[in-house]
Amino acid sequence: MTHPALEMYDYHVWANQTILNRLKELPQDVYNKEIQSVFPTISKAIAHIYLVDACWLDILSGKSMKEAMADSAPLTAGVESKGMEEMEKLYVQISERFKTLLNQQENMEKRIMLDNPYAGQRDTSLSEMVLQVVNHGTYHRGNITAMLRQMGYASVMTEYALFWYS
Incomplete structure (x- = not known):
């Protein structure tokens, strides 16, 4: 049986892809349009989710949080400058790295x-850290939904219960 935290990570991957798919349906300028919101652009929100995922992947891989945060700081400008298609590729790559690491764990409750x-x-446990990654992404996908509505566009549902049926 799959550990619930691994299923939640699969949900996180699905929800990120779902929001990226919705963004691809909208006019190209929406992704980088500056607005007064939690993030100045949707692209920066997408980059932020990715950068925090990368930081937690490093922590799950054995780095200290301080070291992981320091390592992710220089990546920020490069990631924030990527277009949507490039970000989509980065998300695929990081999710593959996450899944490889998580599937190698014998005990997701390891402290x-x-x-x-x-x-x-x-x-804390490995599973709690995975749930943090998922929760963080969910929070900021909500920000993206609000930003889209602020610009006059509908978002897309990324609820966990909808993932059950995908």
């Missing part, structure tokens, strides 16, 4: 001492 430079230490 790790996470040292967050902003919040302190916390004993």
Whole structure:
């Protein structure tokens, strides 16, 4: 039986692809159009989800949070400058790396001492970190939905319950 955190990660991948597919249906300028919102552009929101995913992948791979955050900082400008098609490829690549790493884990409940430079230490499990990745993505896909509505476009449903039927 698949661990629930692995299924949630599959949902995360599906939801990211679903929102990217919706963005491809809209006029090209929507992706980089500047608006007054949580993020200045949808492209920056998409990049942010990716960069945080990359940071958590490094943490799950054994880096400290401080090291993972430092390693992701120089990537920001390059990732934020990518077009939608390039971001889609990056998402495919990172999801493959995530799945390879997660499928190699013998115990998703393995405990790790996470040292967050902003919040302190916390004993957590691999599965909890995966759920953090998923929850973070869900939160910001909601931001993207609000940004689309603000620009006059409908978004697309990315609810977990809809994923069950995909």
